[in-house]
Amino acid sequence: MVIIDGLDKRYGNQGADVSALVDINLKIEEGEFICLLGPSGCGKSTLLKIVAGLIPATHGRMSIDGKAVDGPGPDRAVVFQDYALFPWMTVRDNVEFGLRARGRSAKERREIADGLLKTVGLADFAARFPHHLSGGMKQRVSIARALAVNPSLLLMDEPFGALDAQTRETLQDELLRIWREYKKTVIFVTHSIEEALYLSDRIVVMTARPGRIKQVIAVSEPRPRDMTSEAMGRLQREVRGVLGEEINRAAQLEQADMMAGA
Structure with missing residues (x-):
């Protein structure tokens, strides 16, 4: 379980503080699939990095299974949009990387990595290097590497954003x-x-900067979901309406910034 309580994040900017996140309060149950959705610059990735322990919050508290988060930990793993694979390592060595850092034996590393590569459909590519792989295959390796350390919390920062539509849909189902x-x-x-x-399971819609939680929308339709169904159409219109307000406000803020700098 993840509990975020009154979390703020501010950055210093030439002597002036800039607020990225304001009063974030969220409870995530064990096993939930949560999506963070919002306009560009609203702090989605910043919030994810705080949960990962990669950057500190300015104010507020966050805990995972009752333990305060004060840095990275083995209970969390991150999958990035740009894959972040080591180009000089084979696919198998990339998956084994976190296990090696944790002191697991070569035999254990090999068994875990090969099992996960089979899970993501890349067993035949274990000895290849990242430059031999497509974008979708690279992201499968990133997911396998994240799962190798057996985290309780998987954090994913737009992992399919750079992929073509067909590959993206395939990886959504795989995920x-x-x-x-x-x-x-x-x-x-x-x-x-x-x-x-x-x-x-739930969509957390965030406001234009500074990022706040505007609304949490439950998606209770059974999986696999038919995106053309009437129920999903209603949900899509609801989410689009809530998000559209913030996209418009983000555009107004950007325009105001440009005029102020002119």
Whole structure:
């Protein structure tokens, strides 16, 4: 369980503080799939990095299973949009990286890595290097590497954002299959309403900067979801209406910034 209580994040900017996140309060149950959705610059990735322990909050508290978060930990793993694979390592060595850092034996590392590569459909590519792989295959390796350390919380920062539509849909289904199999809690950042509706149990819609939680929308339709159904259509219109207000406000803020700097 993740509990975020009164979390703020401010950055210093030439002597003036800039607020990125304001009064974030959220409770995420074990095994939930949560999507963070909001306009560009609203602090979605910042919130994810705070949960990961990569950057500190300015104010507020956050805990995972009752323990305060004060830095990175083995209970969390991050999957980034740009894959972040080591180009000089083979696919298998990339998946084994976190296990090696934790002192696992070569035999254990090999068994875990090969098992996960089979899970993500890349068993035949274990000895290849990242430059031999497509974007979708690289992201499968990133997911396998994240799962290798057996985190309770999987944090995903627009992992499919750079992929073509067909590959993206395939990996969405793969991710849901892996989520069901490994029973992880997932926090997933996206710009796509359709992706959030297809994947998540709840969608956390954030405001234009500074980022606040505007609304949390439950998606209770059974999986696999038919995005053309009447129920999903209603949900899509609801989410689009809530998010559209903030996209418009973000555009107004950007225009005001440009005029102020002119």
